[in-house]
Amino acid sequence: MTLKNATKYSEDLSSERIGPGFRRRLKVGIRGFKTSATRRSQRVLAALLTVCLTPAAQAQGVGSLPMTYSGRLTESSGAPKDGPVAIEATFWTAEIDGTQLGQSFDFASVILNQGVFSLYFPFMATQVQDIFRDGTEPVFIEISSGGKTYPRQKFNYIPLAMRVPVDNKSVGFDVTSGKLGISGVKDAASGSVLVSNGAGGVKWDNLSSSNLTAKTEAGAAPVADQVLTYRSGKWVAASLPPAAASGNYLTGLTGDIVATGPGTGTATLATVATPGTATKVTFDAQGRVRSGTSLVAA
Structure with a gap:
């Protein structure tokens, strides 16, 4: 019985429409009604x-x-x-x-x-x-x-x-500012991107080499010494093509020639003087002949 119905119930009891028989039955149960009024009111309050x-x-x-x-x-x-x-x-x-x-x-x-x-x-x-x-x-x-x-x-x-429910892995709730943010590193350097941290969350990364991956043109995993190159409209891992066995590679020279590393090679010098024999030569600190002249008898 709700509070509203209980009020109407008590009003009906005092009206002339109630017959004598009903009044006698009411007297029998009125005591029980009064003793439970407080408990009923508490239940009504819970509903209100x-x-x-x-x-x-x-x-x-x-x-x-x-x-x-x-x-x-x-x-x-x-x-x-x-x-x-x-x-x-x-x-x-x-x-x-x-x-x-x-x-x-x-x-x-x-x-x-x-x-x-x-x-x-x-x-x-x-x-x-x-x-x-x-x-x-x-x-x-x-x-x-x-x-x-x-x-x-x-x-x-x-x-x-x-309060948005969060997983505290990818996003988190800052209990100080009351704001929702990305878990982990709060600040990111310019140009940083979000990457997976491998544990169900995310993190900021500045495109470090450890997070760069590429497949070969055929979709296979890259191997040692391959480099990132652009082929057929996409970036793929590929080996550098070998250098040609012959050709002109030294087209100009300023200063000294210093060669290191294994293997052999040939360097051909350009023609810069008239061939001949001289009895007097001059050379620099590296032992290179700078000029040559013939001696004239006094």
Whole structure:
């Protein structure tokens, strides 16, 4: 029997429409009705309490996630409770017993409108973390007022309006700023890209050589000494083509020639002088002949 129906029931009892037989039956059961009125009222109060969770319209500071909770308080008779009243709100892991989540919130003077109240919670990001955790587990709110503790109600909310459930691998919730971000490295250098960290998450990388991979043109894995080259419209791993066995490679020379490494080779010098025999030559520090002249008898 709801509170509304119980009120109508009592009104009908005092009307002239009730017959004598019904009045006698009523007297037999009226005592039981009175002794259970308090328990019924408590159940009715549980049905009347409603949850309304929305981001508050007030200006929010950094890491602030304010919310409101609304409900209705009534007397044991079903009449709306008069205000202002003091209210304490706590959050729990279960409807009965369980563990308290976070701190208690005290409201010294709450205005009631036909018993309806509205509580403003100036949550900070750290408090949201303590109470709602990762957003996947149920949370129950308990209201106490005037020495009476009302049945707990499940605190339902729209996740995107408050706290997005996260896996703490790819994305995470910053309990200091109250913002959603990428897990791991918070700052990335210019030109960095997101890559897998190999453990189900992501990380920033500056395209280091350890994260560069390429297949051959045929789709096979690369082998040692292959390089990245562009072929057939894509970048592939391939070996450099061998140098030709013959050809002109030295087209100009300035300074000294220094050759190192295995193997042999031939360097052909360009013609820069008239061939002949000279009796006097000059040479530099490297032993190279710079010029030659013939001696003339005195």
